[in-house]
Amino acid sequence: MKGNLHKKYEFATIITESDLRHLSTLVSSKFDFVKYEIKTKDGAEYCVDNLDDILNYDNHDYRKIILFRVKGNRNERDNFIFPNISISLYDNSIYQEACILDIKGLDDTEIVYFSQKIKDFTKQIKAPYWWCHKDSFYFVLGIILYILFSIIYLINVNNEEAYDKIYNIFILQGISAICMFVSMYFGQKLVSYIFPEGCFCIGEQKRYIKRKEKYRSIIFWSILVTIILGAISNIISHLVIKTYL
Numbered sequence: 001m002k003g004n005l006h007k008k009y010e011f012a013t014i015i016t017e018s019d020l021r022h023l024s025t026l027v028s029s030k031f032d033f034v035k036y037e038i039k040t041k042d043g044a045e046y047c048v049d050n051l052d053d054i055l056n057y058d059n060h061d062y063r064k065i066i067l068f069r070v071k072g073n074r075n076e077r078d079n080f081i082f083p084n085i086s087i088s089l090y091d092n093s094i095y096q097e098a099c100i101l102d103i104k105g106l107d108d109t110e111i112v113y114f115s116q117k118i119k120d121f122t123k124q125i126k127a128p129y130w131w132c133h134k135d136s137f138y139f140v141l142g143i144i145l146y147i148l149f150s151i152i153y154l155i156n157v158n159n160e161e162a163y164d165k166i167y168n169i170f171i172l173q174g175i176s177a178i179c180m181f182v183s184m185y186f187g188q189k190l191v192s193y194i195f196p197e198g199c200f201c202i203g204e205q206k207r208y209i210k211r212k213e214k215y216r217s218i219i220f221w222s223i224l225v226t227i228i229l230g231a232i233s234n235i236i237s238h239l240v241i242k243t244y245l
Contacts, residue, residue, distance in 0.1 A: 001107065002062030002105050002106060002107055002108075003105075003106070003108060003111055003116060003217055004102075004103055004104050004105070005099070005101065005103040005111050006100070006102055006103075007096050007100050007115065007118070008099065009097070009099040009100075009122045010092070010096060010097055011092065011098050011122075011126050011130040012090055012092050012098070012127040012129065012195070012196070012198060013089070013098045013099075013125045013126060013127055013129045013130075013197075013199075013200060014125065014198075014199055014209065015068070015125050015198075015199070015200050015201060016085065016201045017055050018203065019121075019124060019125050019238065020051065020054070020055065020068065020089075020200075020202075021055075022121065022124075023070055023087060023089075023121065024036070024051045024070055025159045026114075026117055026121075027070050027071075027072040027074070027085060027087065030072065030085075030110070030114075031073055031074060031075075031084060031085065032043070032074065033073040033074075033075070034049070034050060034070065034071065034072050035047055035048070035051075035066075035070075035071045035080055035083075035162075036048050036049070036050075036051055036054055036068070036069070037069040037071070038054055038057070038065050038067060038068050038069070039065070039066055039067035039070070040063045040064065040065055040066065041061075041062065041064050041065075041066050041094075042063050042122045046064070048072055054068070054202070056201060056203075057202060057203055058204055059200065059202045059204050059205050060203070060204045061204065061205075061208070064091075064200070064204075064205055065091070065197075065200040065202065065205075066091040066094050066095070066153075067088065067089070067090055067091070067095070068088070068089045069086060069087065069088040069089070069164075070087050071083040071085065072084055072085045072086075082102070082104055083102075084103070084105055085103050085106070085114060086100075086101075086102040087101055087102075087118060088100045088102075088208070089097065089200075090198065091197075092197040093192065093196060093197035093198045093199075094198070095198075095219075098122070098125075098198065099118065099121075099125070101114065101115065101118045103115075119240065120214050126186050127195070127196075129195045132191050133139035142181075148190030156233070167211070187234060194198075194212060195212070196208075196209070196212055
């Protein structure tokens with residue numbers, strides 16, 4: 001019994017050369033005729049028979065790879081427009097999808113096999129910080145920010161009787177909402193800058209990822225040192241006050 005399958009995955013990805021080789025081996029081990037396609041940021045598209053041609057691509061920022069696709073056919077005469085299998089990887093910062101698996105005219109056992117293999121593969125390429133690019137993360141962040149700004153506003157209202165006035169409630173809601181959306185906007189920009197949603201680590205993009213890792217390391221250690229220094233300062237201040245005052 002032969003059938004078709006269309007499956008897609010959506011999450012932040014970091015795709016290395018070894019990931020592409022693994023995908024290539026998976027397809028070429030089952031299909032005699034394989035082709036590779038890429039699309040770059042400036043709109044160019046390429047189709048090659050040798051994966052090394054893609055792995056040796058310079059991959060500069062202004063012409064970086066945003067789509068990689070490997071296709072496999074059983075028979076040479078079959079058209080690669082509708083191949084037996086097609087696995088597409090996307091730069092998730094540009095596309096909504098991260099990976100799409102298309103199968104046409106394969107046996108049920110082969111469909112199950114490739115479906116499981118690609119499921120395992122997607123776990124391999126999923127960025128460890130994928131969750132910070134989910135809508136649910138920003139929804140929770142928005143609620144926390146709204147509550148925080150509401151508390152800050154109420155603390156700074158001098159006239160306690162003003163709490164009961166309707167217009168003050170509207171001011172509270174408006175200011176908190178504005179602060180929340182502005183903070184979420186800049187927060188999302190900062191997260192996207194430090195934690196790339198998608199990247200093909202080939203050529204120039206290897207250095208790009210290393211820079212992002214360096215930025216994350218600096219931010220992490222800066223926060224950690226600040227917390228430690230703050231704790232030490234509080235301890236010293238407490239001892240001084242207790243001893244001399």
